[in-house]
Amino acid sequence: MDYRxxxxxxxxxxxxxxxxxxxxxxxxxxxxxxxxxxxxxxxDFEQQVKQLMEEKIDGFNVTVPYKQKIMPLxxxxxxxxxxxxAVNTVTNENGKWVGYNTDGVGYVRSLESKLPDLLQHxxxxxxxxxxxxxxxxxxxALDHTGFTAIDIANRTKEKAVEIAxxxxxxxxxxxxSLQEAAERMGDYDVIIxxxxxxxxxxxxxxxxxxxHVKPTSIVSDIVYQPLxxxxxxxxxxxxxxxxxxxxxxxxxxxxxFEIWTNIKVPIDNMDDELQLxxxxx
Numbered sequence: 001m002d003y004r005x006x007x008x009x010x011x012x013x014x015x016x017x018x019x020x021x022x023x024x025x026x027x028x029x030x031x032x033x034x035x036x037x038x039x040x041x042x043x044d045f046e047q048q049v050k051q052l053m054e055e056k057i058d059g060f061n062v063t064v065p066y067k068q069k070i071m072p073l074x075x076x077x078x079x080x081x082x083x084x085x086a087v088n089t090v091t092n093e094n095g096k097w098v099g100y101n102t103d104g105v106g107y108v109r110s111l112e113s114k115l116p117d118l119l120q121h122x123x124x125x126x127x128x129x130x131x132x133x134x135x136x137x138x139x140x141a142l143d144h145t146g147f148t149a150i151d152i153a154n155r156t157k158e159k160a161v162e163i164a165x166x167x168x169x170x171x172x173x174x175x176x177s178l179q180e181a182a183e184r185m186g187d188y189d190v191i192i193x194x195x196x197x198x199x200x201x202x203x204x205x206x207x208x209x210x211x212h213v214k215p216t217s218i219v220s221d222i223v224y225q226p227l228x229x230x231x232x233x234x235x236x237x238x239x240x241x242x243x244x245x246x247x248x249x250x251x252x253x254x255x256x257f258e259i260w261t262n263i264k265v266p267i268d269n270m271d272d273e274l275q276l277x278x279x280x281x
Contacts, residue, residue, distance in 0.1 A: 003032030005260065006052065008070075009063035012038050017061060019277065020253045024265045028257075032058075039066070049073050059091040059260040061253075067101075067133070074099045083166055084140050086133060089256040100259055103134065104141025106252025107222070111190070113251070113267065114243045115218060122146045125187055129178075129207055130194035131159035134222055136166070138194060143167045151188075153181035153208070178208045185212035191235075193221040198229035206230040215239035222248055227278055246278055247271050 003025065007017045013036065021034040037060075039048045045066065050073075052060065062070045067086035071077060074087065075096040081087050087099035112118045126147055128135050131154040142150050143166065150167070152160040153176040164173040176184070185191070197207040203226050210231070213219065219235035220243035232242045250267055258264045 001031070003030055003261065004055070004057045005032065005034040006037050006057055006060040007034070007063065008037045008039050008049070008052065008060055009066055010038055010041055012036055012063060015063070016249060016274070016277070017253065020250060020270070020274075021257060023270060023273075024253070024257045027265045027268075028261060028263045030261065030263075041065070045069055046073060053092075053097060057092065059089065059256075061256060062088050062090060071099060073097070080104075080140060080144060084137050086137065088252070089259055091259050100256070101137055102252040102255040102259070103248075104137035104139070104144075106250075106255050107138045107192075107248045108141045108145050109251035109255065110247035111218075111220065111243060113247065113271075114241075119145065121189075123148055124189040125149045126151070126190045126192065127176075127181060127185075127188040128152045128192050128194060129181065130154060131156075131163055132195065135194040136163050138192060138222075139163050140166050143171050148172060151176060151181075153178055182208045182210075183212065185210060186214055189214075189217055191217060191219045193219075193223070193229075193231050196223065198226075198231055199223045200225045204230055206234060210234045210238055210240070213238050213240050217241070218243055221245050224249065224278060227275060244271075244275070246274050250274060 007015055018034045025032045067088055070087050076098045078100045081099050081101035084101045086101055089100040089102050091098055128139055148171050151174045152163055154160040157175050160175045167173050195207055198205050218241040221229045221231050222245040223229050224245035227244055235242050250270055
């Protein structure tokens with residue numbers, strides 16, 4: 001069987017998804033292709049998606065700006081994706097198009113790869129910085145995994161309050177300003193930066209000061225261009241462990257591939273390969 005996968009979004013010409021999924025296909029011993037279908041903002045999105053579905057494709061990924069726009073065109077939506085309010089993976093299940101969101105689950109998997117004992121300590125205190133789409137997905141996945149103390153820091157508190165409303169009854173979430181988060185940094189075991197602050201070309205920027213961070217903490221940044229952001233540089237200098245954003249790309253793709261094929265492909269040394277690719281080597 002030859003699998004046919006694709007990515008839709010705009011702009012996506014430089015996406016790393018084909019690089020990742022072509023390696024997954026080889027690792028799984030499967031034949032198939034993964035193509036890019038850039039849908040211009042002026043195009044008829046619904047018509048373009050229906051045309052893709054009629055091509056007997058097995059599944060496709062969805063990236064910005066279409067993660068919400070795809071939802072009304074699907075037959076079913078996974079409960080977690082519905083809760084997050086965005087779909088990034090679509091699969092053909094016996095003729096039905098079903099939407100999933102693998103971003104948050106992929107992030108938790110990437111964090112677990114760095115901290116193998118992570119899920120043995122669900123009472124660890126987590127600080128989520130930012131309240132955009134990425135934070136929404138990561139918060140939902142952390143809550144779904146069973147973490148019970150997830151605080152959110154954001155410039156404006158309204159969006160953070162909305163995300164906190166997604167939590168289960170057993171999850172305690174405090175909403176903080178960035179200044180309050182900086183002052184209470186020593187309270188947290190895991191700090192996760194989910195905004196675009198520090199991304200190229202603004203590589204010298206950091207969203208907040210880490211001065212009070214514990215040396216036993218792990219600081220994670222989902223930005224991967226540059227690989228080592230200013231926030232991660234500061235964390236390393238303060239003795240904390242750091243977690244790179246590019247690994248989230250791999251693990252969310254791993255989960256998408258698993259949804260499509262029922263095969264969980266091992267990441268092995270792909271994180272090192274991807275790091276070299278991102279560094280231009």
